[in-house]
Structure formats: C-alpha cells, structure tokens
Amino acid sequence: MDEVTVTQMASARIPTLVGESHLCLYASNLDDKEHLALLIGNVADQYDVLVRVHSECFTGDVLGSLRCDCGTQLNHAMKVIANEGSGILIYLRQEGRGIGLLNKLRAYNLQDQGYDTVEANLLLGHGADDRDYTIAALILKHLGIRSVRLLTNNPLKTEGLQKSGITVNARIPLQSCITSENAAYLLTKVQRMRHLLSLDSFSAVLAEHDNGFKADRLNTAATVSQVPPINDGIKYLLKRAASHNQRKGRPFVTLSYAQSIDGCIAAGPCEPLALSGAQSLTLTHELRATHDAILVGIGAVLADNPRLTVRLVKGKDPQPVILDSNLRLPLSANLLQNSIKPPWVATTEAADMERQRKLEAAGGRVLRLPANEQGRVDLCSLLERLSELGIARLMVEGGASVITSFLTKRLVDHLVLTLAPVVVGGLPAVDRSGQCDPRHLPHLRNLRHQRLGDDLVFWGDPDWGDA
Secondary structure, three states: OOOOOEEEEEEEEEEEOOEEEEEEEEEEOOOOOOEEEEEEOOOOOOOOEEEEEEEOOHHHHHOOOOOOOHHHHHHHHHHHHHHHOOEEEEEEOOHHHHOHHHHHHHHHHHHHOOOOHHHHHHHOOOOOOOOOOHHHHHHHHHOOOOEEEEEOOOHHHHHHHHHOOOEEEEEEOOOOOOOOOOHHHHHHHHHHHOOOOOOHHHHHHHHHOOOOOOHHHHHOOOOOOOOOOOOHHHHHHHHHHHHHHHHOOOOEEEEEEEEEOOOEEEOEOOEOOOOOOHHHHHHHHHHHHOOOEEEEEHHHHHHHOOOOOOOOOOOOOOEEEEEOOOOOOOOOOHHHHOOOOOOEEEEEOOOOHHHHHHHHHOOOEEEEEOEOOOOOEOHHHHHHHHHHOOOOEEEEEEOHHHHHHHHHOOOOOEEEEEEEOOOOOOEEOOOOOOOOOHHHOOEEEEEEEEEEOOEEEEEEEEEOOOO
C-alpha cells in the first residue's frame, strides 16, 4: 500500500460549552472515514501540547450509555484541555475499539451472556483491540506538534503514537467514574488490556452490586499474551500426525469444534453462538498454531465472519481454507480484508468464472476441484490437492455440514470436542437428516479429557472399525 497520508478537508470555528474552539476535518488514504481534530487555544508548532486521542463511541458519546466510560472521558478531556488554555482533542472514527457499531452491539449481547469485553471481541473474530493510531499521529504532525502530554489510561495509545514518530513526554490519567453497569467492563480493561486505573475503586462497587463478577477476579491478571504450556493432548496429536504422514498420502485431519450439552453448535442456520469459555478459546488457538491449514465451510464464514488466526497465543497463523462450492465468499469478508494469509477457496469446476476473478483480485486463491454426487466439493480430491500444496496437518472447525461430511467420509484422524455446560436447542453439530447414518459414526479410542473453566474438552481417535 502507498504511504499513509492525511489531508485537511475543511475547518471552522466552533463555540462549545467549554469555550471557543476550531474544528478541523481530515481525510486519509488509509480508510474512507472522516477524522476530526478540535483545537483549543494556540497549539501550532508547540511542544508538550495537551492531547486527547478519543475513539468514536456512539453509544457513550451520543447516547450517554453507562456500559462504558467513553462519554464521560470525552467530556472530562474537553474540560481539562479548556482549563489548560490550549490543547487538541482528536476524534478517530474507529467505533467499538475498531470493530464497528454492528459488531459492538453483538459484543454487548455476548457480554450479557457472561463473556467479558475481550472474550466477546475474540468470539466475533476480532482482536481485543483493533484500533490504530497512525492517523492521529499524522494529524499531529500536520499541525506541527513537536511533542505531547497525552490524556489516556491506555498504554497502547501511548505506544501507538510513539511508534508513529510522536514524542509522548507525559501521560495524564483520566480516572473513570465506576458504576455497577461499567465496573466489569473497566476491570477487564485493567486486568486484560493493561489500562491504568486504580483497582481500589472497584471493590466497593462490585461488593454493592451483584453483577456476576467474583471478588477473586480482582487478583486475577489474565492477559491475551499469556501462553500456557503445551498440553498433553497437543503432544499426543503431534505424535499421531507424524505417524500418519508416514503412512498416508493426505493431510492428518483434526476435527475440532465446541458444542452444547444437547449437541448444538449454533442457535440456528447462520445464527452464530458463542459457546467456548476463554480458556477453551485459547486452547483452540493453540491447536490452530500446530496445523498448517484450517478449514471451515462457507456457512460458518457467512455467520461468523472469522479471521481464523492464532492471535491469543504465540505461533504461526495457519492457511485458511474455505469450502465454497458456489463461490459465495463476500469480498468484504475478514478473511479477504483483514487476514495475514488470504484464503484458499475450494470450489467445484462448475463455479462461476467471473466470481473467481473478483475473489482472486481481492487476494484469494481459488482451487477448482471435482464435485461429489451432491454437487459439492469432493473432500478426497480436496485433501489430495492440499497435500500437493504442502499441507501436512489440517484442522477442520465446521460448520455442521462440514463436520458431518468429514465424519461420514471417515476422513477424521483426531477429534477435539469442547463441551459447554449450556442447553441450546438449536443447530446440531452432526446433521442426521441427510447422508449421515449414525451406525457409521465412530466411537473414540485413546480417549482423554480435561477441564478448562466450565468447559470439558475431549480428545480421541475415531475408531473406524475395518476402515
């Protein structure tokens, strides 16, 4: 991509409740959004200017939502800058820590189910914090700012500006107002995202209000970057895979998915449902890091818009493979727009050529393969092609039709099943309405299990009888 630039499109005098100001609107070649800089007093070509870099939050800034502290931080920052006599408020259009308003609302629903703000973002296929501060740094440079004193509680903001060439000579804290509605959210930011807030402020609020948080979480500092030791299940899996590759001419296939205790993986078709807890989700990313490629069906992509990365652990991202017989993968999908490794799209020889050209222009690689009797990609042919492309270990995650097809065709070499303690009454993991004969499904041998939080994880080798 070309060098990132910003252009000031317009500016105007804006009288505000805290005093006279000047509003500048910027455009950038990095995105198609309108970013803003509110200037108070004389700031041009100054040193150690008081600066607040604020990311858009419609629910907090406009509606006054109590689920976060964004609106109060915005108002407080403007007052602090006005009292200083000069300073800058940069307003970046990156809603919901960069995931957008739609996914932010989905994340709120996940938080209402008991997931914290980090887990909710991760379950939606995003990072804990997807924001970028390059544009903020370029705006400051355009204004001739030599160095800043930054109003923030977030070390990533300081690091982001410094990485882009802005000297941060001081950090000025913005102590948030902690309420029963936002206490769990703010505590998660402290414990999992390194935000600098006093934990002493949380105890009284959490003690007074029963919001599902246990007191011992005040002493738990789990972070996204922590990497647990490799567990025995993964060690066994790698040993099995090495033996397999010496005997067979196709990749070793690990089938891994989470289901409810009544066997469901989703609330319904194209209705994503977060099932795994944080520890199980981390294990999934560990598993991904041990495989060369990860395969999902187009239905799972349309429902969840995943990235299929290993962002929760240190490791190499696997090659994404999408089963997409009719080339329905959206050009706006995260796997095309926000993936380090653009996906391989497995389709049939009858798929539309014009659609293939568009997907390949967007960075994808289309693999045309023979179709089975149902007109879908023949899995044996796919595995043979993947082997030719250097894939030795393949992880299959779903959805239901993919899980069913791999089991029915007896193409699963190892199964990792996460059992979540919930009843869903939704879409079953194994579809028995069509090709799947339950008499031909395997028992598991070499079975082992482990407890991760509230989840139970089973590891086993499918026993295919005389196969």
